[in-house]
Amino acid sequence: MAAKEGEYMNMRTIKTLIVTLSMIMLLPGCWDTKDINKQYLPVVMGVGKGKTEKYRIILQIPDASGKTQILDKEAKSISKAIDLIRTDSEKSIELVHLRLLLIDRKVAEKGIDNIIDFAVRANDISIKGLVAVIDGDFEKTMYHQISPTPEISSYDFFSQDAGWTPNQSIVRIWEAYQNQNSYTEDMAIPMLKNGDRTLFTFKGTAVMREDRMVGTLNQEETLLFNLFKGKYSGGTIEVAQNTSVLIQDAKTKHRTQWSEKGPSIQTDVTLDVVITESPEGKGNAVIEKEMKEQLSSQFNETVRKIHSLKSDVLGIGMIFRPKMSEGKLKEWKTKWFPKLEQKINVRVNVLNEIYFKENANDNESQGQMLKK
Known part of the structure; x- marks a missing residue:
């Protein structure tokens, strides 16, 4: 009997030791945890040209009260500048919440491949972060602040769920990396400067050829660019004689051909719009014609401007990609895109009906269609 009790006690001791050792082995998994109160979490990084070094890095760090702390250093590389900021900071710098990468125009005109490569390779930076070019005073824009507003963040101005409109282009870090290494597409990056009563004022779009900025599109041209790309939600177009319309839907259809002269493409853009402002007595047919x-004139003028910059920001090469051999793909930007013939035709449908809800609790009849 005593032997059995001793054996039982030994088994119990062994089980206790196994459980204890298992818990001890799990503890090292938390050895590097850091108190969030001991960390700085920047949401915006500015990359500019330093006064004495190649790069100037400015980090914007918001706090719970809505105020923003600024940390600023210069170095020969981005990594070194961030390391210097960490050295002088009383808290650790973690870039896991970085949402917006702002690049000075002077830097963008010389090339941003090193900046985008750094952002992609850095383990603690999300490639879903947004990229923009500062067209103005870099320091003034990065240090610009408005009244503390905890509910507003800098990247909200680019969010399609917040302040974004089709008058602004939008590009993420992974898209910038993909486009600068693509044979068949270039990138368009939004341009901004500090606002008066807002954080930013949007200036249009920076047109890139590979990794260098070669030109710009204004806000009206940016709207057409987004329409071509299928990004039209909430876009408003002003027509002659005090008439404005809201875009409800946009569809594009491409017809391509490759002859001995080179590639050609005709694009039909069909817009479904709702009139928001119009002089009394002006018919839908007149508005559609105007x-x-x-828009056909503006579209084709914008296309000619883009071609003169030798930049395929519209991604025409992606449309022709299935028809090209590997050799033609590599020559698209240098040989075939300059020979491209492109024309855009616009069709407009004015919607003359609006849907009104009558009774949200009525499953059989949710409303009725009323003529304007």
Whole structure:
């Protein structure tokens, strides 16, 4: 009997030791945890040209009260500048919440491949972060602040769920990396400067050729760019004689051809719009005709401007990609894109019906269609 009790006690002791050792082995998994109160979590990084070094890095760090702390250093590399900021900071710097990468125009005109490569390779930076170019005073824009507003962040101005409109282009870090290494597409980056009563004022779009900024599109041209790309939600177009319309839907259809002269493409853009402002007595047919003529002219003028910059920001090469051999793919930007013939035709449908909800609790009849 005593032997059995001793054996039972030994088994119990062994089980206790196993459980204890298992818990001890799990403890090292938390050895590097850090108190969030001991960390700085920047949401915006500015990359500019330093006065004495190659790069100037400015980090914006918001706090719970809505105020923003600024940390600023210069170095020969981005990594070194961030390391210097960490050295002088009383808290650790973690870039896991970085949402917006702002690049000075002077730097963008010389090339941003090193900056984008750094952002992609850094383990603690999300490639879903947004990229923009500062067209103005770099320091003034990065240090610009408005009244403390805890509910507003800098990257909200680029969010399609917040302040974004089709008058602004939008590009993420992974898209910038993909486009600067693509044979068949270049990138368009939003441009901004500090606002008066807002954080930013949008200036248009920076047109890139590979990794260098070669030109710009204004806000109206940016809207057309987004329409071509299928990003139209909430876009408003002003037509002649005090008429404005809201875009409800946009569809594009491409017809391509490759002859001995080179590639050619015709694009039909069909817009479904709702009139928001119009002089009394002006019919839908007149508005449709005015919009068709105006937008077709503006579209083709914008296309000619983009071609003169030798930049395929519209991604025409992606449309022709299935028809090209590997050799033609590599020559697209240098040989075939300059030979491209492109024309855009616009069709406009004015929607003359609006849906009104009658009774949200009525499953059989949710409303009725009423003529304007």
